[in-house]
Amino acid sequence: xxxxxxxxxxxxxxxxxxxxxxxxxxxxxxxxxxxxxxxxxxxxxxxxxxxxxxxxxxxxxxxxxxxxxxxxxxxxxxxxxxxxxxxxxxxxxxxxxxxxxxxxxxxxxxxxxxxxxxxxxxxxxxxxxxxxxxxxxxxxxxxxxxxxxxxxxxxxxxxxxxxxxxxxxxxxxxxxxxxxxxxxxxxxxxxxxxxxxxxxxxxxxxxxxxxxxxxxxxxxxxxxxxxxxxxxxxxxxxxxxxxxxxxxxxxxxxxxxxxxxxxxxxxxxxxxxxxxxxxxxxxxxxxxxxxxxxxxxxxxxxxxxxxxxxxxxxxxxxxxxxxxxxxxxxxxxxxxxxxxxxxxxxxxxxxxxxxxxxxxxxxxxxxxxxxxxxxxxxxxxxxxxxxxxxxxxxxxxxxxxxxxxxxxxxxxxxxxxxxxxxxxxxxxxxxxxxxxxxxxxxxxxxxxxxxxxxxxxxxxxxxxxxxxxxxxxxxxxxxxxxxxxxxxxxxxxxxxxxxxxxxxxxxxxxxxxxxxxxxxxxxxxxxxxxxxxxxxxxxxxxxxxxxxxxxxxxxxxxxxxxxxxxxxxxxxxxxxxxxxxxxxxxxxxxxxxxxxxxxxxxxxxxxx
DNA sequence: CTGTATTGTCATTAT
DNA sequence: TCATAATGACAATAC
Numbered sequence: 001x002x003x004x005x006x007x008x009x010x011x012x013x014x015x016x017x018x019x020x021x022x023x024x025x026x027x028x029x030x031x032x033x034x035x036x037x038x039x040x041x042x043x044x045x046x047x048x049x050x051x052x053x054x055x056x057x058x059x060x061x062x063x064x065x066x067x068x069x070x071x072x073x074x075x076x077x078x079x080x081x082x083x084x085x086x087x088x089x090x091x092x093x094x095x096x097x098x099x100x101x102x103x104x105x106x107x108x109x110x111x112x113x114x115x116x117x118x119x120x121x122x123x124x125x126x127x128x129x130x131x132x133x134x135x136x137x138x139x140x141x142x143x144x145x146x147x148x149x150x151x152x153x154x155x156x157x158x159x160x161x162x163x164x165x166x167x168x169x170x171x172x173x174x175x176x177x178x179x180x181x182x183x184x185x186x187x188x189x190x191x192x193x194x195x196x197x198x199x200x201x202x203x204x205x206x207x208x209x210x211x212x213x214x215x216x217x218x219x220x221x222x223x224x225x226x227x228x229x230x231x232x233x234x235x236x237x238x239x240x241x242x243x244x245x246x247x248x249x250x251x252x253x254x255x256x257x258x259x260x261x262x263x264x265x266x267x268x269x270x271x272x273x274x275x276x277x278x279x280x281x282x283x284x285x286x287x288x289x290x291x292x293x294x295x296x297x298x299x300x301x302x303x304x305x306x307x308x309x310x311x312x313x314x315x316x317x318x319x320x321x322x323x324x325x326x327x328x329x330x331x332x333x334x335x336x337x338x339x340x341x342x343x344x345x346x347x348x349x350x351x352x353x354x355x356x357x358x359x360x361x362x363x364x365x366x367x368x369x370x371x372x373x374x375x376x377x378x379x380x381x382x383x384x385x386x387x388x389x390x391x392x393x394x395x396x397x398x399x400x401x402x403x404x405x406x407x408x409x410x411x412x413x414x415x416x417x418x419x420x421x422x423x424x425x426x427x428x429x430x431x432x433x434x435x436x437x438x439x440x441x442x443x444x445x446x447x448x449x450x451x452x453x454x455x456x457x458x459x460x461x462x463x464x465x466x467x468x469x470x471x472x473x474x475x476x477x478x479x480x481x482x483x484x485x486x487x488x489x490x491x492x493x494x495x496x497x498x499x500x501x502x503x504x505x506x507x508x509x510x511x512x513x514x515x516x517x518x519x520x521x522x523x524x525x526x527x528x529x530x531x532x533x534x535x536x537x538x539x540x541x542x543x544x545x546x547x548x549x550x551x552x553x554x555x556x557x558x559x560x561x562x563x564x565x566x567x568x569x570x571x572x573x574x575x576x577x578x579x580x581x582x583x584x585x586x587x588x589x590x591x592x593x594x595x596x597x598x599x600x601x602x603x604x605x606x607x608x
Numbered sequence: 609c610t611g612t613a614t615t616g617t618c619a620t621t622a623t
Numbered sequence: 624t625c626a627t628a629a630t631g632a633c634a635a636t637a638c
């Protein structure tokens with residue numbers, strides 16, 4: 001493996017890059033590009049090169065492994081390769097029945113190196129382009145026998161997380177499904193793999209700081225990976241963030257994979273990606289205690305839309321602080337939707353993260369004792385243009401592979417106030433975001449994410465100022481309840497200001513949405529009115545034409561009758577009157593008179 | 609790259 | 624007068 005490592009990585013620089021990427025992968029669950037495309041272009045290029053090399057090498061290895069295929073038994077029913085009893089007994093015991101996806105070309109083997117290669121191959125195939133950088137690092141590390149086996153083990157295997165295995169069936173080859181995610185989780189959870197991952201990073205400062213989410217290290221409060229400040233937040237963040245993000249990362253990775261045409265054979269089944277399933281189940285499995293934390297709670301709440309959440313019981317009390325992650329947007333949106341909005345329209349829940357969303361307006365909060373919050377505000381407000389950069393700052397560890405800053409990771413555990421508060425907050429945001437798009441169709445991921453992030457801004461602010469209410473509560477509570485709630489907590493000026501702003505913004509957002517909806521409805525109504533009026537106009541014009549025609553005919557008839565009557569009149573001498581000299585006029589009482597015309601003056605008038 | 613649509617926010621006005 | 628709703632305007636972002 002070392003040889004391969006050398007081959008793989010020509011320069012230390014590459015090594016470093018890969019290490020960073022790999023670490024990020026660990027954090028992100030191999031879903032990096034989702035967070036930042038632009039910033040990682042360079043890395044992607046390198047990754048692609050590495051990946052290509054890796055692919056070639058892996059294919060060669062695969063060919064070699066075919067020789068070992070004989071050691072495996074093909075189960076006709078399942079289509080799985082099952083290692084022959086003698087060879088892989090230890091592995092099986094450790095993990096569960098060993099199963100290898102045929103198409104992937106993995107087989108169960110006793111040979112550690114080979115199995116690990118298979119693992120790498122799986123990684124490479126799973127994340128063809130962008131994700132591949134992880135594999136090189138992994139290869140370099142000493143092979144761990146169990147890793148590959150875990151990779152290949154069937155999703156059903158009860159060993160690690162039965163709950164997450166609900167789907168049960170082994171996905172068709174080349175298909176990505178929750179099972180696959182499960183396999184990933186399990187794979188990453190293996191101590192061997194962790195060891196493998198950590199091995200490349202000899203620098204303890206960096207290496208130690210990146211334990212796998214489900215690794216025992218996560219339990220360690222001091223675990224640098226998740227910067228924690230306050231003692232209260234520490235636990236929740238540590239526990240929750242890891243798994244959820246991890247899960248989210250998986251979910252995110254799938255869409256990306258689906259997009260890549262290179263992976264034509266890979267098919268993603270959206271239903272399987274149901275957030276509730278993967279996230280919750282994972283949380284339950286790996287962090288039963290963490291469910292109470294905000295991220296979990298948030299996820300759960302958000303997932304209500306998806307319907308599966310109900311399956312997962314809440315195992316811990318839900319405190320107001322925990323509810324932070326309830327993205328204001330979610331609850332908010334839900335409420336709004338209940339009022340009148342279309343479910344996905346969202347309100348706010350749309351997706352793309354626009355960290356900067358906030359307008360430059362600087363609120364009162366943040367000043368004075370809350371310098372921290374202030375800085376945070378600045379962070380939000382001063383980087384309006386660069387959503388990416390904001391995100392990177394906010395999620396430098398977990399979400400900004402490129403920006404990964406070891407120093408941050410190290411410092412975080414130390415408990416610097418700023419770092420501590422920020423990170424958790426961001427985590428919650430990200431979680432909210434992730435959970436938000438879990439249920440949504442892939443097409444709406446971006447939108448939803450953006451909205452989530454936006455909504456989370458207030459959430460983050462609230463958290464920064466340690467406001468003990470959920471944004472949802474702040475916004476949607478009736479005035480009386482709101483005041484009561486506020487009265488029960490002693491908040492300082494900045495906090496009060498922030499709460500008011502949050503409430504104002506939240507309500508205004510709904511109002512704006514309603515206003516726009518109303519406006520659109522008005523436009524539609526006016527258009528309809530216009531159409532109906534046009535029809536009315538046409539109808540009236542037609543009617544007018546008919547009346548005019550009728551009138552004309554009547555006049556003609558009257559003129560004929562007049563002339564006929566006039567022609568019958570005779571004077572004393574029996575001579576007829578000239579119409580030009582006389583006219584017939586009717587008085588008001590109905591009597592008719594023959595009136596002589598005044599020459600040339602009224603002639604025309606009288607006749608007609 | 610430009611234009612458009614969407615969305616959140618703020619300021620102002622109306623209720 | 625205060626809280627809230629309504630709405631015009633602006634900015635950020637995605638497409």
